[in-house]
Amino acid sequence: MSTTAILYAVGVLGGLGILFGVLLSVADKFFAVPVDERITLVREAVAGANCGVCGYPGCDAFSEAVVRGEAPVNGCTPGGSKSAAALAQIMGVNSVSVEEPVVARLLCQGGDGIAKDRFVYQGISSCAQAMSLSSGPKMCPSACVGLGDCGRACKFDAISYVNGLCVIDPNKCTACGACVKACPNHLIKLLPRAATVTVRCSNTQPGKLVNKACDHGCIGCKLCEKACEHDAIHVNDSLAVIDTDKCIRCEACVAACPKKCITLSA
Amino acid sequence: MRLADIGVFLFFINAAFSNNMIFSRFLGNCPYLGVSNKLETATGMGVAVVFVMGIASLFCYLSYAYILVPLGLQYLDTITFILIIAALVQLVEMFMKKSLPALYSALGIYLPLITTNCAVLGVALINMRSGYNLIESVLSGVFGAVGFLMAIVLMAGIRERLESSDIPKAFKGFPISLIIAGFMSVAFLGFAGLVK
Numbered sequence: 273m274s275t276t277a278i279l280y281a282v283g284v285l286g287g288l289g290i291l292f293g294v295l296l297s298v299a300d301k302f303f304a305v306p307v308d309e310r311i312t313l314v315r316e317a318v319a320g321a322n323c324g325v326c327g328y329p330g331c332d333a334f335s336e337a338v339v340r341g342e343a344p345v346n347g348c349t350p351g352g353s354k355s356a357a358a359l360a361q362i363m364g365v366n367s368v369s370v371e372e373p374v375v376a377r378l379l380c381q382g383g384d385g386i387a388k389d390r391f392v393y394q395g396i397s398s399c400a401q402a403m404s405l406s407s408g409p410k411m412c413p414s415a416c417v418g419l420g421d422c423g424r425a426c427k428f429d430a431i432s433y434v435n436g437l438c439v440i441d442p443n444k445c446t447a448c449g450a451c452v453k454a455c456p457n458h459l460i461k462l463l464p465r466a467a468t469v470t471v472r473c474s475n476t477q478p479g480k481l482v483n484k485a486c487d488h489g490c491i492g493c494k495l496c497e498k499a500c501e502h503d504a505i506h507v508n509d510s511l512a513v514i515d516t517d518k519c520i521r522c523e524a525c526v527a528a529c530p531k532k533c534i535t536l537s538a
Numbered sequence: 539m540r541l542a543d544i545g546v547f548l549f550f551i552n553a554a555f556s557n558n559m560i561f562s563r564f565l566g567n568c569p570y571l572g573v574s575n576k577l578e579t580a581t582g583m584g585v586a587v588v589f590v591m592g593i594a595s596l597f598c599y600l601s602y603a604y605i606l607v608p609l610g611l612q613y614l615d616t617i618t619f620i621l622i623i624a625a626l627v628q629l630v631e632m633f634m635k636k637s638l639p640a641l642y643s644a645l646g647i648y649l650p651l652i653t654t655n656c657a658v659l660g661v662a663l664i665n666m667r668s669g670y671n672l673i674e675s676v677l678s679g680v681f682g683a684v685g686f687l688m689a690i691v692l693m694a695g696i697r698e699r700l701e702s703s704d705i706p707k708a709f710k711g712f713p714i715s716l717i718i719a720g721f722m723s724v725a726f727l728g729f730a731g732l733v734k
Contacts, residue, residue: 280609288601288618292625299629303636 310339310362317358319350321427323448338363350428350446374447374462376430376440377537379474381488382415383437388485393417400456411485414457414474425454442538467516469526473533476509488533499528541674544733552733553678554685559657560719561689561726563664566657570690571715573648580694584687586648588680590630591658594623595679598662599672612666619662627653657686692722 314335321331326347328334337343338359345363346356352373380387393402393409399421407413418436430444431451440451442465452460459474471490475482479491492510504518505525512525512534526534541549557563560570566587573583598619606612631649634642652658661682665675696718705714 277610281611281614284605284609284611285614285617285621288605288621292621296625296628296632299632303632305635 308339311335313362314338314359317351317355317362318348319355319446321350321446321448323350323427323450325349325448350448352446373465375442375445375465376447376449376451376460377463377470377472378416378438378440378460379470379472380414380416380457380459381437381472381533381535382410382412382486383418383435385435386487387412387415387489393419403456408457412475412482412489413477414459415486416457416459421454421456422451422460425450464516467514467519467521468537469514469519469521469523469534470537471505471512471514471534473511476511478510482510488531490533491531493530495528495530496525496534499524505534539668539733540670541677546677548733549674549677550681550684551729553681554688555726555729556731556733557682557685558689558726558729559661559682559686561723562730563657563660565660566655566686569648569651569655570686570693571712571719573651574690574693574697574715577691577694577698579648580690581687583648583651584683584690586652587655587657587686588683590623590627590649590652590655591661591683591686592676592680593630594619594626594658594662595665595675596672597622597626599665599670599675602666603672615663615666616659619659623658623662624653657682689722693719 315331318331318334324330326334326343326349328337328343331348334343334347338345338347341363345359345365348355348359388411389409390411391409393405395401395405397419399417399419402409402417402419408415408417410417416437418433418438420433420438422438423431423433427448427450428444428446430441430446432439432441438451438460440460447462449462452458452462457474463470473482473486473488473490475486475489477485479493482489482491490507490511492507492512494507496505496512497507501524502518502520502522504515504520505512506515507513514525514534523536526536539549539552544552559565560567569583569587574580601618601622602612602615606614606618627649631642634649661679662675665678668674668678670678693715697715700714700718709717
């Protein structure tokens with residue numbers, strides 16, 4: 273191997289690369305097809321995550337559909353009210369009000385040491401895989417196993433893991449719903465952003481079992497029901513559920529809960 | 539397996555059946571399983587592959603014979619072919635968008651996928667390894683792609699029927715498709731040794 277061989281190799285590949293680059297950029301001008309400039313504008317105004325929540329295969333297809341008038345201007349959920357307003361302006365229609373903003377919330381607090389382990393899971397790092405082994409490594413069948421299925425589904429880097437529990441950053445969450453689908457235990461729900469008081473437990477087993485399985489599980493004691501003056505919280509199936517329309521965030525139930533499973537989120 | 543020895547027909551049988559891209563070389567399995575849900579899209583993908591593989595074989599041969607061989611750089615064939623195929627697919631896409639909008643809307647979404655189709659690169663490399671000349675390279679590319687088209691269309695036809703068949707739950711979807719792909723591969727083993 274001599275120096276000339278190296279130079280030839282670099283020269284040929286570099287030369288071909290430059291040649292193709294120039295050729296393609298010339299061809300791009302030569303074969304340019306006029307596109308509706310609104311498509312470009314719309315494409316820039318949407319969230320651009322190619323998440324597919326709008327029902328179109330990617331942001332490009334959605335943008336074209338908006339310009340053709342087939343898709344609604346508020347169709348981009350991750351873009352929220354900001355992109356809806358921008359799209360309405362581009363398309364010259366009155367801004368359609370966006371639905372109440374929602375955010376993904378994890379309804380479980382059973383991290384390491386809080387929800388008790390039944391066995392030590394040492395398989396591949398996947399919640400779905402872990403749950404398929406006789407309903408999961410934890411005593412609670414609806415506990416977060418923290419093996420990252422939701423985090424891998426999230427395209428916005430909004431999910432991290434602390435103490436074996438997934439933590440959703442509400443500032444980064446765009447409510448695209450990918451994690452809701454990914455969680456094998458259905459522990460993540462899209463709830464109104466304003467509803468900051470949540471029952472962070474999804475276990476519907478009787479209180480006695482929950483008490484054994486988890487330090488922060490809802491045992492269905494109904495103390496919250498009694499504490500609530502606004503008829504906003506009810507225990508069904510041994511699990512407290514908050515009616516977000518009636519709840520005024522007085523936090524009486526948060527104080528009343530003996531298991532500390534009703535919490536205030538950001 | 540030179541063209542002069544066996545004639546065009548046997549050359550076709552060899553490239554499309556005996557050494558089928560999917561069933562005996564196991565190249566291009568990604569589009570084969572990924573785009574074979576519907577007959578219509580499978581045909582689109584297959585035709586696009588025929589188109590690209592023919593052109594890619596031509597340009598890869600030219601670059602190999604007139605640039606790499608004279609300079610003694612044959613070992614750069616893989617990376618050069620990748621470069622050529624990627625640029626070529628882009629160029630073809632632009633050209634079609636401008637001149638053949640109807641064909642573009644039919645094939646459009648499959649063309650970028652072909653950029654990373656290993657069958658296209660594979661056939662170019664196999665051509666060079668076999669010492670094919672220009673005509674043999676192009677024919678081998680086109681015939682190989684016809685074999686791919688046939689495989690993907692057959693698979694799509696079967697999968698469309700699988701949709702409405704009573705299959706045990708554990709085998710629904712991909713598992714049964716993979717089993718069928720295996721059966722088809724075994725069936726195509728029958729063509730092996732047909733061309734001597």
